[in-house]
Amino acid sequence: MFEKQYDVAVIGSGPGGLAAAIAAKEAGAQDVVVIERDVELGGILLQCIHNGFGSVIFKEDLTGPEYAYRFIDQAREVGVEAMMDTFVLDLTPHREIYAINKRDGMVKINARAVVLAMGCRERPRGALAIPGFRPAGIYTAGTAQRLVNIEGYMPGERFVILGSGDIGMIMARRLTFEGAKVERMLEILPYISGLKRNYVQCVLDYNIPLQLQRTVIDIKGRNRVEAVVSAQVDEHWQPIPGTEETIPCDTLLLSVGLIPENELSKKAGVELNPLTGGPYVDDTMQTNVPGIFAAGNVVHVYDLVDWVTKAGLLAGRHAGEYATQRRTESDRKLRVVAGDNVHHVIPEVLDPSDLEREPLELQFRVRRPVEAPVWVKVEADGELVKRKTERYVRPSEMIMVKLSPKDYDKVAGAKKLSVRVEEKG
Amino acid sequence: MDIKEEYKEVKGKYDVIIIGAGLVGSIIARRLSQYELDILLIDKEPDVGTGTSKANTAIVHAGYDSPFGTLRGKLVVKGNRMFYPMCEELDVPYKITGTYVVALTDEDLKTLEKLMENGRKKGVPGLEIISGEEMRRREPLVNPETTGALYAPTGGVSDPFMLTVAAAENAVMNGTDLMLETKALDFVVEPFSLHKKKVAGVVTNRGTFLADVTIASAGLYCDELMEKLDIKYDFYVRARKGEYYVFDKAKKGSVHNVLFPCPTPVTKGILVTTTVHGNMLLGPTAYELKDKEDTSVRAEGLAELREGAKRLVPSLEITDVIRVFAGLRAGGFLHDFIIEAPAKYWGFINLAGIESPGMASSPAIAEYVENLVREQGLELRKKKDWNPIRVGRPDFSELSPEEQAILIEKDPRYGRIVCRCETVTEGEIVAEIHSPVPARTYDALKRRTWLGTGRCQGGFDTPRVIEILSRELGIPPTEVIKESWGSNFLTRPTKDVPEGG
Numbered sequence: 001m002f003e004k005q006y007d008v009a010v011i012g013s014g015p016g017g018l019a020a021a022i023a024a025k026e027a028g029a030q031d032v033v034v035i036e037r038d039v040e041l042g043g044i045l046l047q048c049i050h051n052g053f054g055s056v057i058f059k060e061d062l063t064g065p066e067y068a069y070r071f072i073d074q075a076r077e078v079g080v081e082a083m084m085d086t087f088v089l090d091l092t093p094h095r096e097i098y099a100i101n102k103r104d105g106m107v108k109i110n111a112r113a114v115v116l117a118m119g120c121r122e123r124p125r126g127a128l129a130i131p132g133f134r135p136a137g138i139y140t141a142g143t144a145q146r147l148v149n150i151e152g153y154m155p156g157e158r159f160v161i162l163g164s165g166d167i168g169m170i171m172a173r174r175l176t177f178e179g180a181k182v183e184r185m186l187e188i189l190p191y192i193s194g195l196k197r198n199y200v201q202c203v204l205d206y207n208i209p210l211q212l213q214r215t216v217i218d219i220k221g222r223n224r225v226e227a228v229v230s231a232q233v234d235e236h237w238q239p240i241p242g243t244e245e246t247i248p249c250d251t252l253l254l255s256v257g258l259i260p261e262n263e264l265s266k267k268a269g270v271e272l273n274p275l276t277g278g279p280y281v282d283d284t285m286q287t288n289v290p291g292i293f294a295a296g297n298v299v300h301v302y303d304l305v306d307w308v309t310k311a312g313l314l315a316g317r318h319a320g321e322y323a324t325q326r327r328t329e330s331d332r333k334l335r336v337v338a339g340d341n342v343h344h345v346i347p348e349v350l351d352p353s354d355l356e357r358e359p360l361e362l363q364f365r366v367r368r369p370v371e372a373p374v375w376v377k378v379e380a381d382g383e384l385v386k387r388k389t390e391r392y393v394r395p396s397e398m399i400m401v402k403l404s405p406k407d408y409d410k411v412a413g414a415k416k417l418s419v420r421v422e423e424k425g
Numbered sequence: 426m427d428i429k430e431e432y433k434e435v436k437g438k439y440d441v442i443i444i445g446a447g448l449v450g451s452i453i454a455r456r457l458s459q460y461e462l463d464i465l466l467i468d469k470e471p472d473v474g475t476g477t478s479k480a481n482t483a484i485v486h487a488g489y490d491s492p493f494g495t496l497r498g499k500l501v502v503k504g505n506r507m508f509y510p511m512c513e514e515l516d517v518p519y520k521i522t523g524t525y526v527v528a529l530t531d532e533d534l535k536t537l538e539k540l541m542e543n544g545r546k547k548g549v550p551g552l553e554i555i556s557g558e559e560m561r562r563r564e565p566l567v568n569p570e571t572t573g574a575l576y577a578p579t580g581g582v583s584d585p586f587m588l589t590v591a592a593a594e595n596a597v598m599n600g601t602d603l604m605l606e607t608k609a610l611d612f613v614v615e616p617f618s619l620h621k622k623k624v625a626g627v628v629t630n631r632g633t634f635l636a637d638v639t640i641a642s643a644g645l646y647c648d649e650l651m652e653k654l655d656i657k658y659d660f661y662v663r664a665r666k667g668e669y670y671v672f673d674k675a676k677k678g679s680v681h682n683v684l685f686p687c688p689t690p691v692t693k694g695i696l697v698t699t700t701v702h703g704n705m706l707l708g709p710t711a712y713e714l715k716d717k718e719d720t721s722v723r724a725e726g727l728a729e730l731r732e733g734a735k736r737l738v739p740s741l742e743i744t745d746v747i748r749v750f751a752g753l754r755a756g757g758f759l760h761d762f763i764i765e766a767p768a769k770y771w772g773f774i775n776l777a778g779i780e781s782p783g784m785a786s787s788p789a790i791a792e793y794v795e796n797l798v799r800e801q802g803l804e805l806r807k808k809k810d811w812n813p814i815r816v817g818r819p820d821f822s823e824l825s826p827e828e829q830a831i832l833i834e835k836d837p838r839y840g841r842i843v844c845r846c847e848t849v850t851e852g853e854i855v856a857e858i859h860s861p862v863p864a865r866t867y868d869a870l871k872r873r874t875w876l877g878t879g880r881c882q883g884g885f886d887t888p889r890v891i892e893i894l895s896r897e898l899g900i901p902p903t904e905v906i907k908e909s910w911g912s913n914f915l916t917r918p919t920k921d922v923p924e925g926g
Contacts, residue, residue: 001830037842087842089826098826102837106830124882131724134750136907136914140884151888153902153915178919222718223911250916263846263880 002104006031006081007323008316009097009111011088011264014043015305016296017117018071019312020319021080024115027320033081033109035099041075041082042068043119044142045305047149050170052197056306067305083107091268093289112323113291115315116265116279120258120297122167132219135226141167141255145174154178156251160228161185162216164203166194166303166396168255173202182208183249186230188215188237191369193257194396195303215239216252225250258301268292275344276300282332283350283360285315290328293319300346300363303398307363334411336362339379339420343367343395352412359404364419366393375422376401380414393421428610428628436632439465439602440803443640444609444627444650446473448585449779449787450642451593452511456791457798458599459813460805465634466593466601467627469608470909472869473862474589476644477783479872480720480752481667482696482709483585484683485509486782487524487577489544489552490693495761501782502547504789505579511788515591516817517584518701524580524683527560527737528573533687537575540688544577551578564682566738580683582701585784586872587817590862595815597861599808607631611653612639617771624654624773638801640774640794645717645755647777656767656775664717665756665780667709668726669749670734671700673880676745679705684737693781695733697741702875704747707734713756720751747878755780764790766797774798818856820874822848843893844886846879851893858897865898867891868908891915 007029010021013036021034040046045053048064055061058070075082086101097109122140137156139147144155145167157180161168164187172182185208192199192210203210211230217239218229232243260278262270270279271288278299279287286293295315296308321327330351338344345364354360362378371392378386378401385407390399401419403411411417441457443450446468454466468475485508488501512519528534537554544552555563557571597603607629617623626635641650648662672679681703686694698706710726710733727749734741755778763777774797779790799805819832821839832852833840839852857864857873864870867877867890876890877883891914895902906912 001826037845085841087845089829089848100829100833100840100842102833102840105833105837105840106826121881122884124880124884131722131727131749133721136912139887143884143887146888147915148919151892151902152919154917154919155915157916217724219721222720223907223909224913 001106001108003108003110006033006109006111008032008113008115008319009095009109010034010115010117010316011091011097012036012043012117012119012298013041013082014117014119014296015045015068015071015308016119016298016312016315017043017115018068018075019309020115020117020293020295020316022071022075022078023313023316024113024320024323025078025080027317027324028326029113029320029323031081033083034075035086035088035097036082036084037087039085041072041084047146049149050174053305056304057309071309088264091264093269095291113293113319115319116270116287116292116294116298117296117312118261118264118298120301121261122254123257123259124254130216130219133222135219135221135224137221137225137251138219139251139253141165141171141253144171144253148174148178154180156180158183158249159251159253160216160247160249161253161255163187163254163256164192164194164199164210165255165257166198168253169194169198169202171253171255172208173206176206176208184230184247185210186214186216187212188233189213191394192396196394217244219252220246225252228252258297260298260300262298265294265298270294273344273348280348281346282330283347283354284318284330285311285347286318286322286330291322293322300344303396307398334414334417336417336419338364339418341366341368341370341393341421342419345419350417352408355403355408355411356405359402362401362403362419364399366395366399366421369394370421370423373424375424377420377422378403379418379420380411381416383410385410385417389424432610432628432630432632434632435635437465437634439463439634439636441465441638441640441798442467442627442634442636443642445642445644446589446593446603446605447476447642447644448474448478448589448592448784449776449790450640451589451596452787453640453642453791453794454596454601455592455599456795458596458601459808459811461808462803462805464596464601465604465636466596467604467607467609467629469606471606471866471906472864472872473593473605474586475908477752477754478589479586480669480750481585481754481784482698482706483582483700483784484524484696484698484782485519485581485583486785487544487549487552487580488547488782488785489540489549489575489577490688491782492760493543493546496764497760497762497782497786498547500762500786500789500793502549504786507788507792508583508785509581512583512588514813515588515595515815517588517591519581519583520701521579521581522683522699523576523578524685525560525564526575526685526687527567527571528687529568529570529736531572534573536687537573540575549577549579552576564680564684566678566680566740567684568737568739582683582699583784584701588784590873591815591817594861595813598815599811603862604631609643609650614654621769621771623771636772638772638774638798638803640776642776644779645753647755647775651775651777654767654770654773658763658777660778662777663713663715663756664719664753666712666714666719666726666751666753668722668730668751669706669708670727670730670743670746671748671750672705673745673747674703676705678740678742680738681705686733686737695730697734697737709752711756717753720753722749722751726751747880747882762786762790764793764797766801772801774801818853818860821850821853843889844874844876844879846881846885847875849874849876849886854890854893855897858894865894866906866908867894867914887914
């Protein structure tokens, strides 16, 4: 068995992984490796050939591959090693990675620090348990995106898209470009689940008929999809009899949510938050397993790639410091909890002394949309630490609150930090 | 399908033709392959075992419930004894878990007594009624109101589809010809004697094949073949739909026993059971319909499953579902197997109504058919070189890291993971595509390797599997199919990418 020692090993070469590798190197780690299961670096960005990437970090409008190459090039420059076409089979709590590829066979990597950057996967149909047949012509939006943009083949001609996630909306436009017809987009919620920007640029601009509070209740067709039956739902998401509509189509795309991909994390004993599906992390993006960090969509699903990159930079820097023994201990004593209309907050726990040295960002998503100005309040044991105004809040968009070193005194002795959203009266 | 003139051209002559490469047909083929016979096994689909064999509860019944005095009742007890050794020879997974019929009332306990008595009369070994307390000890998740259970230690679970593949493969290894996508459209019927006609062969979409003995093992389609020969029984054939829930192996609160509710006259009821691979499974429903291809899952079927399963396991939560599916089994019979050589023909053996417990009975059915073949005048001489052993191909995910390393060294394609959730490698996929019973569709690969059955349900592997099938079969990606004709994945190349580019 081929065996090798690294300071930092990063699993996954999407935006989170690439940023983490670069930051680890810049933080002084000598040997940094990125392990990628595909044949090229860049992760899912490579199939995202549309624009809209990089507005925060580069103040530019880049395509997915362009955005990825900014970091791939930088990673090469700083000397990050890459193992491509390599699949990690196992990860132990002692940071031993077992991986395979065609060239080396079984590979064992011993890493001083590991960054989990496996990203997320799409929610499949099975979990939704849609009744009906099991014909060809049912794809998740991301699989269809790969078929069209990487493999160069059309998965169908007449589409119904279930869910209004970002990939679904982007694919609605992409398929229209390719001469296919998107017959309908159906969303079970009373509001779209992706970004407003994508709704305007991909759905409205291309006259894609979107229906809210409707879902698919049946799939027709034995060999290939021939139609889907949709229905209006009530407030408990149950189909309302009499509202059924049969929509002829040959393909059903599912864009019904993303789930952090953490099978490996579980193998290493990393504790996961059932609300996010990702690891509990502290303010250094370290998990409960010492030396194992996590970055990007593997922690919780982001709305913009720029935030994934930022999370990767943070995790990578701390992994580098851990590997070079500059910092191996954290006093994780301050819990961060979700208050009114807050789904979850990252990080879930922090070392208050970190705030003495540098600013710290809390990231969260709301449970319900509020299309009016709101207060976002951060409180330490009930005492207000910080508040800011948002013009509106939507579950599809992540919200950030920054705490600065001058807030340190207010949180230093606290047991609990909470974040809540309050409508302005 | 219309019978074209070209279909009538004789393309071959065999001693035995078996129509239908389901579990029963394949096991019959394997059994007969030990003799000096030329055998042809045909199936209308692109894969073996795509009817009832691929989608059922996968229970190896102990045989206590099929009534004493029926053919079914006799064959299941014998078949159960022959079953596990057959799995050993064919390298097919099985677990002798024992099975439980759970009683929830005192009335149910009387049913258990009757079942036990019936089973003992037929010679089912080891039957025992255990107390509710003992049942709860063995399966803590069972309904706390359980009053007792009938334990059948010889019951178990297996993999009916892989058993079909393995049996067909072993038959092919021993000289049987297998022709897929070959549909029996009609029979060649010749005069024989005053009271009998001879069935002399089968007309298919690939031409006519003659045989001394023709065996119809057509599952749900047995009535269509019988109609061609004007064979009538006092029953109608209906498909009985069974819907199922499959859960993630990692689901917390999973049941790892085989639990039956107390049976009703129509069905054994909704089980809470385990697959041989460790997934909890709920099912089946029993819904009769005329359409033999209607494998759609009904919302009310799923609701019935949830309700039925909660009677056995009240704490059950319908989370971590990885699949819902429906299978069709032959229903509407007089609750017995029909396995016979109809009196008005020579050279024809008919199998009809092989419903539950068809899998457990299958080796005994094959033995029974062998005797009928003899009675139809064929002399059965043992082959000197018959090999009953079929060795399965490596399952990468089940190997130790050292074994995995050796495999990749031998064939680097084992170093490329195609299905991430179930850890299926390109090497395994290519091996299945080129095996004696080749997997040439996505679903054929899925059934053999479990690719696409995990958490992401094929999201990751589908584009990669299409690419591999296209390459290995030498067909364009647009011609790769999921299961049957017309189930193509892709419609055309995108605008600016030329074909193959």
